[in-house]
Amino acid sequence: MDVFLQTLVAGILIGGIYCLIGIGMSLIMGVMGIINLAHGQLMMVAMYITFVLSAYMHVDPYFSLIVAMPALFLLGCFLQKYLLNPLMKVESILPENQVLMTVGIGMVLAEIARFIFSSDYKCVKTSYGGSAFFISDISFNVPMCIAFIFAIVITVALFWFLAKTDTGRSIRATAQDKEAATLMGVNSTRITIITFGLGSALVASAGSLLIPIFYLFPDIGGPFTLKAFVICILGGLGSTVGAIFGGLTLGIAESLGATYIGMGYKDMVGFVIFVLVLVFLPGGLVGIKRLIKS
Amino acid sequence: MTKKNLALIILGVVLLVFPLVVRSDYYQHLVILAFIWVMIGSSWNLLAGYTGQVSFGHAMFFGVGAYTAGIFATKLGMSAWWGMAFGGIVALLIGLFVGWVCFRLRGPYFALATLAGGEIFRLIATNWESLTEGMVGILIIQTFRSKLPYYYLALLLAFACVYVIHLIMKSKWGYYFVSIREDQDAAESLGINTTLYKSVSLMVSSFFTGMAGAFYMNYMAFIDPEVVFSLHYISIMAILVGIVGGVGTIMGPAVGAFVMVGVQETFRSAFFGLAPKWISQGHAMVFGLLVVFVIMFLANGIVGDWSKIKRHVFRIKPSSI
Numbered sequence: 001m002d003v004f005l006q007t008l009v010a011g012i013l014i015g016g017i018y019c020l021i022g023i024g025m026s027l028i029m030g031v032m033g034i035i036n037l038a039h040g041q042l043m044m045v046a047m048y049i050t051f052v053l054s055a056y057m058h059v060d061p062y063f064s065l066i067v068a069m070p071a072l073f074l075l076g077c078f079l080q081k082y083l084l085n086p087l088m089k090v091e092s093i094l095p096e097n098q099v100l101m102t103v104g105i106g107m108v109l110a111e112i113a114r115f116i117f118s119s120d121y122k123c124v125k126t127s128y129g130g131s132a133f134f135i136s137d138i139s140f141n142v143p144m145c146i147a148f149i150f151a152i153v154i155t156v157a158l159f160w161f162l163a164k165t166d167t168g169r170s171i172r173a174t175a176q177d178k179e180a181a182t183l184m185g186v187n188s189t190r191i192t193i194i195t196f197g198l199g200s201a202l203v204a205s206a207g208s209l210l211i212p213i214f215y216l217f218p219d220i221g222g223p224f225t226l227k228a229f230v231i232c233i234l235g236g237l238g239s240t241v242g243a244i245f246g247g248l249t250l251g252i253a254e255s256l257g258a259t260y261i262g263m264g265y266k267d268m269v270g271f272v273i274f275v276l277v278l279v280f281l282p283g284g285l286v287g288i289k290r291l292i293k294s
Numbered sequence: 295m296t297k298k299n300l301a302l303i304i305l306g307v308v309l310l311v312f313p314l315v316v317r318s319d320y321y322q323h324l325v326i327l328a329f330i331w332v333m334i335g336s337s338w339n340l341l342a343g344y345t346g347q348v349s350f351g352h353a354m355f356f357g358v359g360a361y362t363a364g365i366f367a368t369k370l371g372m373s374a375w376w377g378m379a380f381g382g383i384v385a386l387l388i389g390l391f392v393g394w395v396c397f398r399l400r401g402p403y404f405a406l407a408t409l410a411g412g413e414i415f416r417l418i419a420t421n422w423e424s425l426t427e428g429m430v431g432i433l434i435i436q437t438f439r440s441k442l443p444y445y446y447l448a449l450l451l452a453f454a455c456v457y458v459i460h461l462i463m464k465s466k467w468g469y470y471f472v473s474i475r476e477d478q479d480a481a482e483s484l485g486i487n488t489t490l491y492k493s494v495s496l497m498v499s500s501f502f503t504g505m506a507g508a509f510y511m512n513y514m515a516f517i518d519p520e521v522v523f524s525l526h527y528i529s530i531m532a533i534l535v536g537i538v539g540g541v542g543t544i545m546g547p548a549v550g551a552f553v554m555v556g557v558q559e560t561f562r563s564a565f566f567g568l569a570p571k572w573i574s575q576g577h578a579m580v581f582g583l584l585v586v587f588v589i590m591f592l593a594n595g596i597v598g599d600w601s602k603i604k605r606h607v608f609r610i611k612p613s614s615i
Contacts, residue, residue: 035402037350037409083586092593093475093542096348096405100537103350103530104585111579222525226413229406237402264421271414275395278407282399 002137007259008252013144015251016151017206021224022231022243022250023155024202030175030238031195034098038079038106039203040224046072046204047220048113050211054124061124061211062146068208069201076200079105080193106221113218123215147209154205155244158198162240171195175238203228223267230270234277236284245285249273313445322441326513328555329448333455333506334528335535335547340459341499342533343541344468346475347397347492351408353528354392354415355385355500359507360522361419364432367511369425374434377508385504386497393493400478409529416523431518434511444513451509452548455502460544462498471495475542503532526581531558534581537588540595549596557584 021043028036046068053059053067083105087097094100128146132139162168173181174191182188214220231250235242250270257269281287313322334352342348362384363377370376392411396404419426426432438444462468470491473481482488511517522528531554539550561577564570592599 029402035406083590087589090590090593093343093598094346094348094537094593096402097589097593099348099350099402099405100533101586101589103533104582104589107526107530107582107585108579111576111582115576115579226410230410233403233406262421265417268414268417268421271410271417274410275407275414278395278399278403282403 003259005138007255009138009140010144011252011255012248013141013148013251014255015248016148017209017247018227018231018251019155019244019247020151020202020206020209021228022235022247023158023240024199024206025228025232026235026238026240026243027171027175027195027202028199029232030240031171032084032098032192033238034084034096034102035229035232036102036196036199037099037225037229038102038109038221039199039228040221040226041106041109042072042076042200042221043203043207043210043224044113044216044218044221045075045109046207047211047214047216048117049204050208051122051124051216054126054211055122061126061208062150065150065205065208068204072204073197073201076197077193079200080196084196085189085192106225110218110221117218119218121215121217124211126212129212141213143212147213150205150209154202158202159240167191167194171198227270230274232284233274234284236286239284239286242284242286249285309449313442319441322445324555324559326441326445326448328552329445329452330506330510330513331531331535331551331555332452332548333509334503334532335539335551336452336455336459336544337499337502337506338532339536339539339541339543339547340462340471341495343536343543343546344463344475345471345492345495347404347496348533349408349496349499349529350405350533351410351412351525351529352499352503352532353523353525354408354411355389355503356507356510356528356532357412357415357419357517357519357522358388359385359504360511360517361426361432361507362504363508363511364434364517365425367434368427368432373437374508374512375437377511378505381508381511382501382505385507386501389496389500390493392500393489393496397489397492397496409525412523412525412529416519419519419523426519429518429520431516431521432511433516436515437512448509448513451505455505456544456548458502459498463544467491467494526578530581530585534585534588537595538584538592540597540599543595543597546595546597553596 021039025036025039028034049068049071050061050064053064054061083101084098087101090097126143128142131142133142134140162172170181170186170191171194173184173186174188178188227250231243231246234249235244235246250273253269253273254266258266261269277284283290312325316322334356338349338352359377359381362381363374366372366376366380367374392407396407420428470481470486473484473486474488474491478488507522510522535550535554536547537550538553539548540546558577560566561580562574564574596603
């Protein structure tokens with residue numbers, strides 16, 4: 001029983017960070033209708049920013065959130081404005097041009113990181129990195145708990161932003177119906193730029209929060225891109241609330257898989273869920289809600 | 295005889311005599327690789343360029359074909375050439391399953407599922423060591439020491455693949471495929487079973503890609519999961535071959551295959567040893583930059599944008615074309 005509870009706790013804690021990754025992806029998917037396959041690589045960039053700040057300037061990884069999030073916001077805006085939006089005007093047979101572009105961007109980002117930092121594994125040592133506290137017999141890893149709390153705070157802030165501010169409402173309007181939103185006076189080009197920036201900033205926060213727990217190398221982005229879209233499918237495409245459930249579910253499922261099946265198959269669990277969701281529940285977890293309503 | 299047919303016959307003759315004139319193993323090897331890419335690129339193009347279903351995971355079919363051939367040799371004790379017969383079929387069955395899962399749904403599900411599929415098979419091949427030898431990979435002994443038999447076999451396979459796709463595109467199927475790409479609802483309303491024909495396109499595509507994989511196993515005599523299930527160097531390369539050459543054209547992927555193998559080898563060998571060594575380390579970056587560049591400026595590829603290239607590069611005025 002203890003093993004099971006311990007696995008569950010670890011799953012929920014990592015699930016909180018997966019939520020941040022998934023929500024960023026979901027926002028982008030909702031507003032622009034494309035899958036951002038550079039998502040994990042953007043997180044990798046944020047992780048290197050955090051790494052540089054803490055290794056050379058001794059900034060605590062959690063404080064570097066203040067730098068990494070705006071930096072990635074700007075990077076995201078830049079990518080959307082100068083690389084993705086111009087593609088709208090390019091005439092091409094394939095509709096997936098923008099998706100392919102994100103693949104290219106991801107590759108370039110990973111290679112730039114390899115050029116600067118080489119392929120070596122890096123890690124950031126913190127005083128609290130290995131510490132844990134116990135409630136009865138279940139151990140709680142301190143950096144994981146801090147990351148979980150940060151994840152909740154950032155998610156709540158995001159939902160406040162989407163619900164209460166003008167820009168946030170415009171983002172939701174564009175996601176619901178782009179043409180109608182444009183007719184109502186929403187500058188949809190500006191909204192796509194802000195959304196991509198916002199998605200990047202969210203995944204950047206996940207990167208900074210992961211730094212005290214994970215080691216870092218240029219190719220770390222790929223697996224997280226894959227996790228991000230598994231989360232989105234699980235939650236229901238383009239649904240931010242769904243992404244929270246998706247993130248937690250994936251975290252728990254991976255953790256259970258690692259304990260009861262084997263570490264090597266940990267990454268498989270996500271994909272198996274992915275295929276099962278596609279076959280039995282194409283709408284994702286949000287689809288269940290709709291089923292119950294109707 | 296038209297100009298186009300003449301050009302094709304000359305091309306055929308050049309390819310047939312090439313290994314007899316150029317005796318260097320290295321250049322023959324490059325052309326054999328290009329032939330393999332002609333197969334993969336053309337298959338990808340049938341599915342993505344003509345049917346509009348962009349696959350991000352052709353490595354899945356390629357790797358399965360290669361592993362089928364490899365397992366024939368290591369586990370069944372038969373010749374790996376049997377894989378040529380079965381590799382395509384196993385890949386086709388997997389294509390059938392992927393199609394059954396994704397093609398009932400609208401949206402980016404197919405792109406995501408193929409992307410995930412490639413990774414799933416890579417993880418299976420890495421972890422199921424009793425069948426696939428895991429990360430150690432499969433090593434067999436090449437049947438021929440000379441490159442010539444491989445060269446002609448690859449030429450035959452590449453030709454067969456391009457020709458079959460050409461035939462399909464001239465048949466009723468071809469029109470169904472294009473109509474699905476252009477407007478799925480309209481195609482459906484005209485009585486085309488879109489799910490069925492998307493699956494047909496995927497099956498043909500996966501069959502040829504699996505064959506290419508099985509040939510790769512026989513030719514290279516070594517595979518491991520990181521090579522044949524590679525996202526960047528198989529799946530993305532397949533997309534690049536298609537896009538650089540020209541999506542939705544018969545000859546596009548063939549042109550793209552030669553261009554991409556050339557570009558890749560030029561950078562990997564640091565301009566054949568002429569440039570400083572660090573350039574070869576940056577060849578993956580060049581790859582990424584190429585994706586960005588091609589999509590921005592050459593969205594319809596060399597064959598598709600040929601008139602545009604002529605205008606800009608050769609300074610021929612549009613009126614004189």
